[in-house]
Amino acid sequence: MIPAAFEYHRPSDVAGALSLLSTHGDDARVLAGGHSLIPMMKLRMASVEHLVDLQDVAELKGISVADGHVTLGAMVTQHSLIESAELAEAAPIVREAALQIADPQVRYMGTVGGNVANGDPGNDMPGLMQCLDARFTLQGPNGSREVAARAYYEAAYFTARADDEILTQISFAVPVGGYAYEKQKRKVGDYATAACGVVLAKEGALCTSASVAMTNLADVPVWSEAAGAALVGTDCGPEAVKTAVAAAVADIDPAEDNRGPVAFKRHVAGIIIGRAISRAWSRA
Amino acid sequence: MGKQIYKMTVNGQVKEVMAEPRELLIYVLREKLDLTGPHVGCETSHCGACTVEMNGMSVKSCTVFAAQADGAEITTIEGLGDPDGLHVLQEAFKEHHGLQCGYCTPGMITRAHRLLQENPNPTEVEVRMGIAGNLCRCTGYQNIVKSILAAAAQINAAKEAAE
Numbered sequence: 001m002i003p004a005a006f007e008y009h010r011p012s013d014v015a016g017a018l019s020l021l022s023t024h025g026d027d028a029r030v031l032a033g034g035h036s037l038i039p040m041m042k043l044r045m046a047s048v049e050h051l052v053d054l055q056d057v058a059e060l061k062g063i064s065v066a067d068g069h070v071t072l073g074a075m076v077t078q079h080s081l082i083e084s085a086e087l088a089e090a091a092p093i094v095r096e097a098a099l100q101i102a103d104p105q106v107r108y109m110g111t112v113g114g115n116v117a118n119g120d121p122g123n124d125m126p127g128l129m130q131c132l133d134a135r136f137t138l139q140g141p142n143g144s145r146e147v148a149a150r151a152y153y154e155a156a157y158f159t160a161r162a163d164d165e166i167l168t169q170i171s172f173a174v175p176v177g178g179y180a181y182e183k184q185k186r187k188v189g190d191y192a193t194a195a196c197g198v199v200l201a202k203e204g205a206l207c208t209s210a211s212v213a214m215t216n217l218a219d220v221p222v223w224s225e226a227a228g229a230a231l232v233g234t235d236c237g238p239e240a241v242k243t244a245v246a247a248a249v250a251d252i253d254p255a256e257d258n259r260g261p262v263a264f265k266r267h268v269a270g271i272i273i274g275r276a277i278s279r280a281w282s283r284a
Numbered sequence: 285m286g287k288q289i290y291k292m293t294v295n296g297q298v299k300e301v302m303a304e305p306r307e308l309l310i311y312v313l314r315e316k317l318d319l320t321g322p323h324v325g326c327e328t329s330h331c332g333a334c335t336v337e338m339n340g341m342s343v344k345s346c347t348v349f350a351a352q353a354d355g356a357e358i359t360t361i362e363g364l365g366d367p368d369g370l371h372v373l374q375e376a377f378k379e380h381h382g383l384q385c386g387y388c389t390p391g392m393i394t395r396a397h398r399l400l401q402e403n404p405n406p407t408e409v410e411v412r413m414g415i416a417g418n419l420c421r422c423t424g425y426q427n428i429v430k431s432i433l434a435a436a437a438q439i440n441a442a443k444e445a446a447e
């Protein structure tokens with residue numbers, strides 16, 4: 001399992017990385033933690049002639065919480081997401097989701113930027129970022145632009161990012177109210193059979209806003225506007241949850257694979273979505 | 285890219301190795317530096333037998349390119365203890381039957397070592413979550429968890445005695 005040969009580059013800043021991408025075009029790819037890319041290269045499912053390792057790019061490693069906004073540098077590892085007290089305080093759903101990714105060794109290396117940029121429907125952060133209505137900053141040769149997480153994913157491994165762009169940061173408003181990221185997996189370290197992130201707010205006895213997004217239940221992450229709408233104005237009781245779950249399940253399009261047939265995935269999705277809503281409500 | 289010279293600090297010693305960027309760290313360690321403690325179990329980032337410490341992180345060295353490790357500080361099981369001076373964790377695994385065939389053990393202990401650096405007083409659940417990336421086909425984990433908890437207690441007792 002040795003990948004094909006490549007040229008290795010280790011720039012020390014974003015400008016250096018961008019110039020390597022411009023020079024080598026399609027033949028170049030950035031390497032973050034490598035825990036999606038290296039397995040693909042070992043299987044020769046990805047071939048890369050110029051590998052641009054971002055490990056020395058310090059400007060991509062910050063976590064900041066200021067003015068009601070969370071900003072994560074692309075190279076922040078899943079381990080750092082879990083360890084950050086600031087983040088646990090501002091957006092505990094991120095820690096809850098990160099803890100359900102892979103295992104400790106993978107989380108020391110795997111980055112939040114790599115996880116959202118990758119485009120694998122199995123990755124957990126894209127669904128989470130859709131739930132949080134995050135924005136991704138893409139930097140390219142002609143400057144930078146922002147793309148909403150909910151508009152970023154086109155198909156499995158196809159995203160709004162151009163080949164010569166680097167995803168530099170992820171930002172979202174500090175979520176208010178209750179939250180939950182629920183994931184069904186076959187074993188520790190597995191990708192989701194079904195996973196769901198929910199944030200919702202409560203005033204008095206009623207839900208005033210809700211966001212529901214799912215992982216690995218279509219070839220892209222799915223944010224269900226209808227499921228959120230079904231919860232707003234209700235007491236999130238059994239009837240409301242049932243309606244919201246039905247709306248969310250209507251928005252998914254799971255494929256049969258080694259995690260089970262479509263009917264099974266729809267069944268599991270329904271249970272996981274229901275649990276995520278109830279747990280978020282209990283914390284609101 | 286042909287062979288490059290990479291410099292790494294391995295178990296406290298500066299080493300220079302010739303390797304292609306695409307070579308996996310596990311093979312650099314095993315075949316070029318003769319450190320055969322870390323094992324290859326799956327080669328697909330799942331089993332943890334190849335776990336070593338790199339720059340203060342537990343990593344699966346089958347999923348790190350040689351080029352990524354250039355300049356890194358690496359600790360393998362060989363850096364923790366040797367037959368004449370076992371590490372507390374090694375002693376605890378021996379004492380509490382934390383191994384049977386021993387294949388997973390270097391990865392397990394290297395991982396446990398890092399875990400105890402970050403969390404010197406783990407609960408049983410935290411130990412189980414902490415070694416979730418290391419598979420063992422023999423022990424059923426029970427005695428591995430026991431060994432790690434025993435080592436933690438011993439390290440903490442020694443620290444207290446020293447204070």
Ligand SMILES: Cc1cc2nc3c(=O)[nH]c(=O)nc-3n(C[C@H](O)[C@H](O)[C@H](O)COP(=O)(O)OP(=O)(O)OC[C@H]3O[C@@H](n4cnc5c(N)ncnc54)[C@H](O)[C@@H]3O)c2cc1C
Pocket residue numbers: 029030031032033034035036037038039074075100101102103106109110111112113114115117118122123124125161165166167168189190191192328329330
């Ligand atoms: C055993 C195992 C289990 C796993 N389980 C899970 C799981 O349960 N859930 C989950 O979400 N993930 C899981 N993963 C994947 C892991 O979380 C990866 O680390 C993550 O998906 C990718 O992050 P990375 O930093 O390793 O990216 P890399 O592998 O380095 O890169 C992935 C892709 O994104 C591109 N890329 C990376 N960073 C950027 C950037 N800043 N800008 C533009 N493009 C970029 C790369 O070019 C590449 O195409 C698992 C991995 C393993 C090995």
Ligand code: FES
Pocket residue numbers: 323324325326327328329330331332333334335344345346347
């Ligand atoms: S050999 Fe590296 S994880 Fe199994």
Ligand code: FES
Pocket residue numbers: 382383384385386387388389419420421422423
């Ligand atoms: S002791 Fe045999 S694999 Fe763990």
